Amino acid sequence: MGATLEHHEPKRGIISNLKTAFWQFNNTPGQLIPLLQRAQETEGYISEMAMKYISGITEIPESTVYGVITFYRQFRLRPQGEFVVRLCDGTACHVNDSRLLKEIIEDELNLEGSDTTADGLFTLELVACLGCCSLAPVIMVNDQTYGRLTPQTLRKTLKKYRRLGRELIKEREEKCNLEIGA
Amino acid sequence: MDTITIGTGTCGVSAGAEAVLEAFQRLISDNQNNTILLAETGCMGMCYKEVLVEVKNSQGEFLYGDVTPDKAAQIFQEHLLEGHPLDEWLVLQNHQEGNERDFILKQHRIVLRNCGLIDPMSIDDYLSKDGYKAITKALMEISPEELIQSVIDSGLRGRGGAGFLTGIKWRFARQSPGKIKYVICNADEGDPGAFMDRSVLEGDPHSVLEGMLLCGYAIGASTGYIYCRAEYPRAIIRLENAIKQAEERRLIGENVLGSGWDFKIKIKEGAGAFVCGEETALIASIEGHRGTPRIRPPYPAAAGLWGKPTNINNVETLANLPWIVQEGPQKYAELGTEHSKGTKVFAMAGKIKRSGLVEVPMGISINEIVFDICGGIKDGKKFKAVQMGGPSGGCIPASLGETLIDYQQINKTGAIMGSGGMIVVDDSTCMVELARFFLEFTQNESCGKCTSCRIGTLRMLEILDRIIEGKGEQCDLDQLEELGHQIKNTSQCGLGQTAPNPVLTTLNYFREEYEAHVQDKCCPAHSCSALVNFMINSENCTGCMICTKDCPVGAISGEKKQVHFIDQEKCIKCGKCITTCNFNAVYKD
Ligand SMILES: Cc1cc2nc3c(=O)[nH]c(=O)nc-3n(C[C@H](O)[C@H](O)[C@H](O)COP(=O)(O)O)c2cc1C
Ligand code: FES
Numbered sequence: 001m002g003a004t005l006e007h008h009e010p011k012r013g014i015i016s017n018l019k020t021a022f023w024q025f026n027n028t029p030g031q032l033i034p035l036l037q038r039a040q041e042t043e044g045y046i047s048e049m050a051m052k053y054i055s056g057i058t059e060i061p062e063s064t065v066y067g068v069i070t071f072y073r074q075f076r077l078r079p080q081g082e083f084v085v086r087l088c089d090g091t092a093c094h095v096n097d098s099r100l101l102k103e104i105i106e107d108e109l110n111l112e113g114s115d116t117t118a119d120g121l122f123t124l125e126l127v128a129c130l131g132c133c134s135l136a137p138v139i140m141v142n143d144q145t146y147g148r149l150t151p152q153t154l155r156k157t158l159k160k161y162r163r164l165g166r167e168l169i170k171e172r173e174e175k176c177n178l179e180i181g182a
Numbered sequence: 183m184d185t186i187t188i189g190t191g192t193c194g195v196s197a198g199a200e201a202v203l204e205a206f207q208r209l210i211s212d213n214q215n216n217t218i219l220l221a222e223t224g225c226m227g228m229c230y231k232e233v234l235v236e237v238k239n240s241q242g243e244f245l246y247g248d249v250t251p252d253k254a255a256q257i258f259q260e261h262l263l264e265g266h267p268l269d270e271w272l273v274l275q276n277h278q279e280g281n282e283r284d285f286i287l288k289q290h291r292i293v294l295r296n297c298g299l300i301d302p303m304s305i306d307d308y309l310s311k312d313g314y315k316a317i318t319k320a321l322m323e324i325s326p327e328e329l330i331q332s333v334i335d336s337g338l339r340g341r342g343g344a345g346f347l348t349g350i351k352w353r354f355a356r357q358s359p360g361k362i363k364y365v366i367c368n369a370d371e372g373d374p375g376a377f378m379d380r381s382v383l384e385g386d387p388h389s390v391l392e393g394m395l396l397c398g399y400a401i402g403a404s405t406g407y408i409y410c411r412a413e414y415p416r417a418i419i420r421l422e423n424a425i426k427q428a429e430e431r432r433l434i435g436e437n438v439l440g441s442g443w444d445f446k447i448k449i450k451e452g453a454g455a456f457v458c459g460e461e462t463a464l465i466a467s468i469e470g471h472r473g474t475p476r477i478r479p480p481y482p483a484a485a486g487l488w489g490k491p492t493n494i495n496n497v498e499t500l501a502n503l504p505w506i507v508q509e510g511p512q513k514y515a516e517l518g519t520e521h522s523k524g525t526k527v528f529a530m531a532g533k534i535k536r537s538g539l540v541e542v543p544m545g546i547s548i549n550e551i552v553f554d555i556c557g558g559i560k561d562g563k564k565f566k567a568v569q570m571g572g573p574s575g576g577c578i579p580a581s582l583g584e585t586l587i588d589y590q591q592i593n594k595t596g597a598i599m600g601s602g603g604m605i606v607v608d609d610s611t612c613m614v615e616l617a618r619f620f621l622e623f624t625q626n627e628s629c630g631k632c633t634s635c636r637i638g639t640l641r642m643l644e645i646l647d648r649i650i651e652g653k654g655e656q657c658d659l660d661q662l663e664e665l666g667h668q669i670k671n672t673s674q675c676g677l678g679q680t681a682p683n684p685v686l687t688t689l690n691y692f693r694e695e696y697e698a699h700v701q702d703k704c705c706p707a708h709s710c711s712a713l714v715n716f717m718i719n720s721e722n723c724t725g726c727m728i729c730t731k732d733c734p735v736g737a738i739s740g741e742k743k744q745v746h747f748i749d750q751e752k753c754i755k756c757g758k759c760i761t762t763c764n765f766n767a768v769y770k771d
Contacts, residue, residue, distance in 0.1 A: 030469045032470035095607055103758075103761050107761060134531065145195075
């Protein structure tokens with residue numbers, strides 16, 4: 001196993017960000033979901049620390065906060081990969097064989113049943129209608145949309161991102177080595 | 183002044199509108215040309231021709247489709263500089279002539295009146311199209327009661343799915359006692375195959391705000407919320423901008439237009455739960471809780487957000503209102519059938535030639551939409567069915583294509599009007615699998631409160647899985663029906679009450695397809711992997727040997743540069759060969 005991308009440390013600024021948000025919302029009712037959204041914006045997911053902190057300032061029990069987090073699909077309790085592959089499984093994409101694309105993505109990225117690759121580079125997310133049904137079947141990688149995909153073009157696209165991923169890891173390794181050397 | 187307008191709705195951007203926009207920016211600055219104006223607009227409806235670019239000059243208005251940065255350069259040179267329109271890429275000319283004119287001939291645009299024509303980021307553009315005149319007129323001349331009466335007279339029904347008369351709902355909210363009342367705009371658009379609300383929010387956000395103002399004035403509310411899907415970032419940006427602009431012009435906020443009435447509008451981002459489109463769940467979600475529906479009554483009109491009288495309307499419903507107030511309810515009621523007035527927007531997608539947004543008068547037939555407007559089925563295949571209403575709706579077979587777009591008529595088929603997703607399928611789509619797709623969706627989204635919905639849908643899904651895998655039995659079909667009716671009758675909210683619809687309607691109209699799966703163990707659409715044979719097309723196969731190596735059971739044999747062969751005895755139908763073949767040579771038979 002090569003180097004992996006380190007994610008799990010809480011990002012700096014999460015607490016101060018939440019503090020500001022709490023102050024902005026001015027303790028209005030219904031602030032829990034916006035606070036969770038702010039936490040996820042900052043860290044990319046909702047860390048245990050953020051969850052505890054939110055529970056503390058809003059005086060909502062942790063169990064209730066957790067219940068709200070798990071109810072909504074948007075919230076994640078684990079970090080996502082560097083590249084998030086959103087596969088559209090809306091109706092239009094579905095009737096245009098999006099399930100076949102799913103198998104290809106899992107195969108090409110070696111996902112093996114999990115939603116994030118072992119090296120933390122890729123996360124596969126199934127979403128409903130990306131809003132460009134006329135281009136079905138569609139995937140999005142981070143902010144870039146790829147439409148009218150065939151097995152061939154999909155594999156080509158994924159290969160491109162895997163190459164990018166390998167370069168990214170190498171870059172970080174080198175930087176890390178430099179720091180150790182210095 | 184010549185204008186170039188580019189469609190930068192989500193559909194346009196995903197087709198590459200940003201690169202085209204940049205290309206034009208570069209061309210204009212390279213040419214140091216300051217007689218050409220570059221503008222952006224929302225979805226024009228012709229999503230199948232994105233990226234769309236409109237050129238407006240002294241010769242008229244020309245709409246180009248499938249534009250790329252390279253084509254942009256040519257359009258700029260030949261049309262804008264030299265004055266020769268490029269006919270081959272032209273889709274429309276002066277809004278009525280051109281290659282794609284059939285797409286718009288039978289449409290009637292009320293909700294989409296400004297979409298694709300104005301810059302959604304500019305309040306002045308909206309004002310130039312008589313924007314905010316309806317609320318001005320209402321505040322000066324019309325009493326809330328009169329306003330409610332005219333909405334009733336227009337016959338407008340809620341476009342969010344249930345089709346309740348909007349004016350009557352407003353009257354309930356107005357008559358509810360209490361000083362504090364709320365207006366909610368339901369922009370949660372949960373149907374996984376629908377995008378009309380998003381296009382309206384992205385293309386004409388001010389019309390939705392004006393609709394909310396009218397509703398607020400009618401029921402006596404001073405706060406409005408827009409509950410918008412978090413998956414619609416572009417819509418949220420445009421709404422935020424629109425609210426800010428309207429506040430600056432004193433159209434929203436304290437003392438609206440000097441009338442002494444206050445009305446604030448806030449945006450609440452959803453967090454990804456289909457059931458939050460249901461009104462009581464939506465209210466719970468705004469209050470910061472898990473979005474579980476509750477039993478009605480009391481209806482939101484009596485006790486809604488924070489226990490106060492609340493009126494919830496869908497985006498499309500609201501976008502109709504400024505037009506109705508401006509043009510008069512009679513004009514709206516002239517369109518449509520006896521019980522379904524006005525127009526309806528549909529998001530057309532699936533196996534259809536022209537997919538996109540269409541707005542048609544009620545009372546038009548499904549066939550007219552599929553064939554006359556959308557050009558029929560792609561690749562010369564056969565029209566099999568349309569699915570309407572998403573996971574709560576049903577399939578209408580091609581044989582009932584003459585059914586009119588009318589709440590009663592559509593309900594009679596077992597489907598529902600729904601919010602406006604219309605997915606067209608051809609004979610290569612397996613109806614059992616399609617029903618399973620929707621059921622899996624609702625099963626996932628069930629909030630879990632009612633046992634029949636939580637567990638019943640799972641049992642139905644298991645049966646469908648069995649059928650698709652070729653392990654189904656005849657009695658499974660009866661059981662599906664029985665379970666479906668039980669779930670419908672015993673669930674508390676609309677999600678469970680409608681979840682079995684896709685299965686029940688397909689069982690009704692495509693029973694022979696289910697029977698083929700259970701009795702003959704075959705899939706007539708050649709789609710369900712377990713029930714087909716994987717074959718190699720000798721014309722496409724190049725003999726690259728990739729599939730022979732990838733097949734997990736070694737069922738594929740063949741030499742280099744020779745057509746390969748699949749041993750049907752050994753094949754376990756995993757489908758790996760289809761996904762690895764680079765030449766599209768493996769097919770299902
Ligand atoms: C499971 C479920 C999902 C719904 N999703 C939506 C939705 O995404 N958008 C919407 O406008 N209405 C949705 N509705 C309907 C709303 O409950 C409500 O009837 C509607 O917003 C009222 O507005 P209208 O009268 O303008 O149609 C849904 C209902 C159910 C039962
Ligand atoms: S269904 Fe995939 S973009 Fe709409």
